[in-house]
Amino acid sequence: MSLGIKNRQDQKRVIVIGAKGHIGQAAMTDLGEHEVIMASRRGGGGDARHLRVDITDVDSVSTLFQDVIEHHGPFDAVISAVGHCEYADFESMTNDQWATTIASKLVGQMNVVREGLKYIREGGSFTLISGILNVKPMPKGIADATTSGAIDTFVKCVAHELPRGIRINAVNPTVIESAWEDYRDMMPGYQPVADKLVGKAFRRCVDSFITGQVIFVDA
Amino acid sequence: MSLGIKNRQDQKRVIVIGAKGHIGQAAMTDLGEHEVIMASRRGGGGDARHLRVDITDVDSVSTLFQDVIEHHGPFDAVISAVGHCEYADFESMTNDQWATTIASKLVGQMNVVREGLKYIREGGSFTLISGILNVKPMPKGIADATTSGAIDTFVKCVAHELPRGIRINAVNPTVIESAWEDYRDMMPGYQPVADKLVGKAFRRCVDSFITGQVIFVDA
Numbered sequence: 001m002s003l004g005i006k007n008r009q010d011q012k013r014v015i016v017i018g019a020k021g022h023i024g025q026a027a028m029t030d031l032g033e034h035e036v037i038m039a040s041r042r043g044g045g046g047d048a049r050h051l052r053v054d055i056t057d058v059d060s061v062s063t064l065f066q067d068v069i070e071h072h073g074p075f076d077a078v079i080s081a082v083g084h085c086e087y088a089d090f091e092s093m094t095n096d097q098w099a100t101t102i103a104s105k106l107v108g109q110m111n112v113v114r115e116g117l118k119y120i121r122e123g124g125s126f127t128l129i130s131g132i133l134n135v136k137p138m139p140k141g142i143a144d145a146t147t148s149g150a151i152d153t154f155v156k157c158v159a160h161e162l163p164r165g166i167r168i169n170a171v172n173p174t175v176i177e178s179a180w181e182d183y184r185d186m187m188p189g190y191q192p193v194a195d196k197l198v199g200k201a202f203r204r205c206v207d208s209f210i211t212g213q214v215i216f217v218d219a
Numbered sequence: 220m221s222l223g224i225k226n227r228q229d230q231k232r233v234i235v236i237g238a239k240g241h242i243g244q245a246a247m248t249d250l251g252e253h254e255v256i257m258a259s260r261r262g263g264g265g266d267a268r269h270l271r272v273d274i275t276d277v278d279s280v281s282t283l284f285q286d287v288i289e290h291h292g293p294f295d296a297v298i299s300a301v302g303h304c305e306y307a308d309f310e311s312m313t314n315d316q317w318a319t320t321i322a323s324k325l326v327g328q329m330n331v332v333r334e335g336l337k338y339i340r341e342g343g344s345f346t347l348i349s350g351i352l353n354v355k356p357m358p359k360g361i362a363d364a365t366t367s368g369a370i371d372t373f374v375k376c377v378a379h380e381l382p383r384g385i386r387i388n389a390v391n392p393t394v395i396e397s398a399w400e401d402y403r404d405m406m407p408g409y410q411p412v413a414d415k416l417v418g419k420a421f422r423r424c425v426d427s428f429i430t431g432q433v434i435f436v437d438a
Contacts, residue, residue, distance in 0.1 A: 090381075134372045134376065145372060146329075149368050149371065150368055152368065157356035157368075
């Protein structure tokens with residue numbers, strides 16, 4: 001039985017930036033009914049559905065959106081599943097480590113929204129990634145936590161001023177199962193969540209009407 | 220009558236960075252019993268109690284603390300009442316405006332803590348400034364809001380790892396009365412608060428035992 005209510009429009013064209021990473025892969029677990037264009041730092045080596053982008057470079061971000069429109073057509077949603085963070089104790093974290101983290105996780109993701117706004121369809125959506133450390137801090141996680149707090153705040157505040165019915169949200173997950181081997185030694189007492197739950201969160205941001213929200217995915 | 224309970228140690232040496240600004244002046248309204256060393260971008264023109272500092276320059280910040288110790292002695296508390304923000308609609312805010320705001324309000328204040336940690340006395344405290352726009356967003360305030368959210372998060376998370384009993388908090392005020400003339404046109408529907416209430420918040424951070432907290436001063 002079904003209620004016969006379909007809570008989405010027709011198929012959307014969704015750009016997933018950081019498609020090769022754990023979170024990017026998780027984000028794609030529930031996008032099956034949409035047309036997905038992948039983007040990553042290395043690109044897909046000639047695959048027309050997997051483009052190259054460096055989010056710390058505004059021109060590269062702009063080129064990505066132009067290329068998608070030229071080769072595939074207008075797009076409805078952008079998922080950012082990227083943002084490099086450096087991990088160190090606060091007292092030993094260097095200027096460069098702070099600068100790298102801020103340029104990628106914070107400014108890089110804002111670049112995606114700033115440039116994407118010029119190209120995205122009316123009623124489109126942006127979904128950014130933050131991470132649980134801003135509400136569950138851990139040793140060596142201060143740069144991740146600080147930039148995650150900035151992204152969560154950015155999304156909540158900027159949503160009010162996006163034009164043309166465009167929405168923006170953030171997914172704030174704890175560590176996911178597929179990445180647990182890499183993080184388990186750093187994160188005693190944290191419970192990984194299934195990748196598909198993170199996929200559900202991204203999917204809800206793409207297909208629902210919510211905006212200015214931070215979707216926590218935690219156990 | 221008095222309870223005879225004195226909730227503070229003896230006189231402390233407190234460095235107030237941004238002492239010439241509205242918030243810096245407000246911060247000093249309730250520090251009377253302490254010895255205050257002022258610092259600002261222009262300095263006090265030879266006044267030994269008013270030094271020069273540029274928080275966006277790590278060396279300048281380090282020099283400030285060394286100079287205080289050399290000329291005045293060890294210090295117990297640092298109040299940061301600085302952080303330049305650019306104001307513009309999100310769609311028109313430039314790379315430079317974002318970079319300037321992040322370098323000052325976010326990285327600049329973190330520089331104060333990073334460098335100050337090397338010099339501050341055991342049991343000392345840092346108090347940073349954020350601002351109400353991260354919880355009460357307004358048009359043109361996105362860079363202020365985003366960096367305030369980052370500062371609030373930073374303070375809450377980094378408090379866990381400061382050594383030697385050192386504390387850190389943030390004061391998050393709405394606009395204050397002495398600055399209302401400058402901001403009133405930009406902030407319809409906001410109620411300014413008395414400068415001395417902001418002074419009380421800074422004083423409490425200096426003299427209480429709280430750490431990892433954001434003290435909102437709002438009406």
